[in-house]
Amino acid sequence: MEKLRILYTRELIKRTVESLAREIRRDYGGHNLILLGVLKGSFIFLADLARALDMPVEIDFVGLSSYGAGTQTSGRIKITHRLHTPIRGRDVLVVEDIVDTGLTTSFLLSHLARKRPSSLKLCTLLDKPSRRRVEVHIDYLGFTVPDKFIVGYGTDWDEKYRHLPDIRIVEGVKL
Numbered sequence: 571m572e573k574l575r576i577l578y579t580r581e582l583i584k585r586t587v588e589s590l591a592r593e594i595r596r597d598y599g600g601h602n603l604i605l606l607g608v609l610k611g612s613f614i615f616l617a618d619l620a621r622a623l624d625m626p627v628e629i630d631f632v633g634l635s636s637y638g639a640g641t642q643t644s645g646r647i648k649i650t651h652r653l654h655t656p657i658r659g660r661d662v663l664v665v666e667d668i669v670d671t672g673l674t675t676s677f678l679l680s681h682l683a684r685k686r687p688s689s690l691k692l693c694t695l696l697d698k699p700s701r702r703r704v705e706v707h708i709d710y711l712g713f714t715v716p717d718k719f720i721v722g723y724g725t726d727w728d729e730k731y732r733h734l735p736d737i738r739i740v741e742g743v744k745l
């Protein structure tokens with residue numbers, strides 16, 4: 571049975587999300603922003619961020635999947651849930667759980683850019699730069715994480731542990 575060790579407590583996550591929200595509100599103040607969550611990993615982060623933002627936003631989701639079971643990215647990205655909001659001429663902020671190799675996020679950003687939003691930025695709670703394969707520009711970042719497998723607060727290991735309120739490291743797993 572795998573062991574889970576706390577990396578970031580729920581209190582620290584809350585303070586970090588509030589500070590990201592302040593930055594975003596300052597940058598977009600008054601604009602009619604679309605928060606675009608990437609399913610499934612961002613669902614808890616997006617829910618907390620949207621409430622901390624305290625400004626009018628629209629919310630939509632895209633579903634992307636790159637992993638089969640296990641901890642390695644397959645490099646092949648599938649759209650599992652399409653975007654329903656027309657984003658042409660809109661300000662779009664993509665909300666991700668974690669940028670790891672960068673393959674998923676860069677695929678999504680180029681897909682969205684072709685729809686000609688008036689601005690397109692990226693907010694991710696977690697960044698794992700050690701395994702990057704393609705460059706991704708992150709506009710708003712919560713935490714830079716070590717080269718470990720992370721679960722909780724939306725992120726999963728084989729669909730387990732998304733519900734955990736703290737962010738944890740899965741110990742004894744080789745990436």
Ligand code: IMP
Pocket residue numbers: 611636637643666667668669670671672673674675698718719720721725726727
């Ligand atoms: P990337 O395409 O390698 O950047 O990975 C993108 C997706 O893989 C993320 O949005 C996560 O859903 C998942 N992922 C990557 N690293 C982790 C991790 O440490 N824990 C849980 N999910 C991860």
Ligand code: MG
Pocket residue numbers: 608609610611612666667668
């Ligand atoms: Mg994800």
